[in-house]
Amino acid sequence: MNTLPQILLRSFQEVPDRVAVHLLEDDADTPVSFRRLVERAAGFSLALTEAGVRPGEVVVLILQHGEALVASFFGAMMLGAIPSIMPFLTEKLSPEHYRRSLAALVEITRPAAIITYADFAGEVRSAIPPGSSVRAVLLSERIAPALSVDGGGFPGLDRSPAEICLLQHSSGTTGLQKGVALSHEAVLNQIECYARVIGMTAADTVVSWLPLYHDMGLIAGFLMPILRRAPLVLMSPFEWVRAPWKLLRAVSDHHGTLSWLPNFAYNFCATKIRDRELEGIDLSSWRAVINCSEPMRLSSHEAFLRRFNPCGLRPESLATCYAMAENVFAVSQGGIEAPVSVDRVDTRSLIVDRIARPAQEDGDALPMLSAGRPIPNSRVRILDDQRRDLPERHVGEIAIHSDCMLTGYFNRDDLTAKAFHQGWYLTGDLGYLAGGEVYITGRKKDMIIVGGKNIYPQDLEELAGQASGVHPGRVVAFGVFNDQMGTEDVVVVAEAGLADEGERRRIADDIRGRINRGSDVVLRYVKIVEPRWLLKTSSGKIARAANREKYLADDKAERQPSG
């Protein structure tokens, strides 16, 4: 079994009646068996064939949580096509901006077809520039399940393991133009290795609310359980964010054993669930709740445990993981066989010397949550600015090498070449190794991570720069960690000339509106400053990290008035 469709077809033949996924929506629980999943997927595969889509071509899926999304993903693979999920339009996103994002995706990815809903097809068609690669927009409602699937005859079954099986994008214009292309071999190597590390068997039940366009949702919360035949309970991210208790209800009802959550979700669940919503909830089946995809905080774990320990959550269930789409998913894993290590380091030494020295006294100690040991197929190095190996406990850029790396950024050989150094993938993350475990301390790249979502600051700066009164190029966006939320707040600082208080407020509102409606995040703080406030690099570019420091210093001074 060397490719994803081969494995799915084998489950269809061997355990057709077993539930592959329970789809939860609005209090309904729809079990989807392997038979149903493959018949529906085959329907999509045939419809794509009829539309003239050929193996190796990209199919973009613009669908919300539900059976059509799950089935069309595998349907594209059964044809040997390459599925790529584009996030659906949200309530706050402006349709014009959405169309521009889709056009950006189409331009680089060059899909042959798009699958969406009948009532969204007009929106999709209007976003596709004339003469583009898209030959068909298929309507999911019109695609019936295939009735006689015998397990053979699908072109996707003949793909070689080295060929690309899927694309995974992060969000925003920049992210959508940088699709991580993964081969069957890479995905299966990751899943086999990672499943072994976490001891996953068919007796496990995965419960997830994560979106499938995100690597954590797609791999840990979707492909791994389905391919390993561990029941998956999948809910909609939109429903979860409005009713976080439903995740716990699902764990309790289905005796869920495994979940993956970004750090903010620990704080979110701990603070936004009412006592009455916890009545009758039993979390004792949860053997690992794995924190992943944004900076991990001990305080988030503690808050989560305090709140849900009375419901049976065990302290040893809290786990951590370091992962990225470029390695399919996990690079390291902690907290499975032993509790997650906490390394108390000297704060000053970490910041000033970039060395994680164990703290002498508790007073100035920063508790670093370990991301665990590299999984057996992945190697981790810590490099200095000259790309030489650093000793233990020295902070540097994390580089990785494994048998599950990306094939490349799709149609972006330029970016692929830059991402590697002598075969090692340069993650842009900063961290150190201690006792064989990986600790993440920050980021070399300017990426902002909000609620587990990677956001490129240049996308936000471009939006803010369009506000009237702001000089293009005189604006900076960065993230500042919010301990209460357990994730980063987005901050924008923009220069405007000689504006009075009323004018500054108008500009601030304009920037807020543009970012809120033109990106996947919400702008939390916006500061309008006088000309020449922003610091530039020697090459004349706005220095994000330096301006972030200046903003924080100003902010601190304002909170502590002198005198």
Added chain:
Amino acid sequence: MTDEITSTLGRYIATEILKDPGRQLADDEPLISSGLVDSFSLVDLALFVESTFGVHIDDTELSAQVFDSLRGLAQLVRGRLPPVA
């Protein structure tokens, strides 16, 4: 018309969600469809309404289709308050 309920809600949103106590919200200013009240803050808003006015807003009602302005939210709250004896 700005009443007690509207101004209480407006103050809460400006201070706790927008982190900008000086920000005045117009009664009919879009809140959800504009992204001013983001998805992470919707539950907070429901919890605040419940603890302040004793009125429950269901999670399925946390959408721009049900209310998208201070006026809309205040109407929802007012409609659920027990009648004054």
